[in-house]
Amino acid sequence: QQQVKQSPQSLIVQKGGISIINCAYENTAFDYFPWYQQFPGKGPALLIAIRPDVSEKKEGRFTISFNKSAKQFSLHIMDSQPGDSATYFCAASKEGNTDKLIFGTGTRLQVFP
Amino acid sequence: KAGVTQTPRYLIKTRGQQVTLSCSPISGHRSVSWYQQTPGQGLQFLFEYFSETQRNKGNFPGRFSGRQFSNSRSEMNVSTLELGDSALYLCASSLQLASGGELFFGEGSRLTVL
Numbered sequence: 001q002q003q004v005k006q007s008p009q010s011l012i013v014q015k016g017g018i019s020i021i022n023c024a025y026e027n028t029a030f031d032y033f034p035w036y037q038q039f040p041g042k043g044p045a046l047l048i049a050i051r052p053d054v055s056e057k058k059e060g061r062f063t064i065s066f067n068k069s070a071k072q073f074s075l076h077i078m079d080s081q082p083g084d085s086a087t088y089f090c091a092a093s094k095e096g097n098t099d100k101l102i103f104g105t106g107t108r109l110q111v112f113p
Numbered sequence: 114k115a116g117v118t119q120t121p122r123y124l125i126k127t128r129g130q131q132v133t134l135s136c137s138p139i140s141g142h143r144s145v146s147w148y149q150q151t152p153g154q155g156l157q158f159l160f161e162y163f164s165e166t167q168r169n170k171g172n173f174p175g176r177f178s179g180r181q182f183s184n185s186r187s188e189m190n191v192s193t194l195e196l197g198d199s200a201l202y203l204c205a206s207s208l209q210l211a212s213g214g215e216l217f218f219g220e221g222s223r224l225t226v227l
Contacts, residue, residue: 043218
């Protein structure tokens with residue numbers, strides 16, 4: 001019940017295309033859903049996050065869509081650029097003293113010119 | 114403002130040895146979390162420390178341990194190393210508990226067990 005399932009494992013997109021990464025969770029108590037971006041040789045960095053009181057959050061070319069009833073959330077990267085090539089991790093948690101941030105297994109995105 | 118610093122960056126050990134990894138969080142951050150990253154497994158949570166107390170622990174054997182000092186610096190130790198312990202070990206710090214806030218990751222310590 002603590003798992004976060006992420007797909008696809010890898011994704012190849014042409015420059016200018018839309019990249020879509022999906023995540024599903026089981027624990028209905030989760031109320032914080034961040035996405036992290038990791039470049040080779042670097043640690044992950046927070047990209048964008050959403051809480052379940054909204055169904056969508058947009059920051060520049062990055063959008064999180066959230067479907068509470070389906071227990072799914074996704075990251076959309078519009079107008080994908082070669083500089084977006086990285087590994088993306090979704091995560092989920094229940095804010096509180098004893099919970100932990102659970103990460104998905106990651107999606108390696110490659111954007112070709 | 115300095116980021117999260119992890120040392121050493123790379124190390125090679127043999128089976129049965131033990132290893133200690135160090136993490137210096139961002140100044141003012143009181144929470145330090147440790148993750149193991151391996152291909153295909155993503156980021157597996159090891160433990161979180163907040164104000165020198167372990168707040169949460171992942172599903173790893175007792176060979177994995179950690180601690181946090183009064184200056185928020187943290188160490189993790191792996192005893193009796195196994196081949197499967199080869200991984201990138203990431204440390205992350207945050208102002209509040211990790212479950213609800215932004216984590217700031219270091220670049221990791223890459224451990225190879227031969």
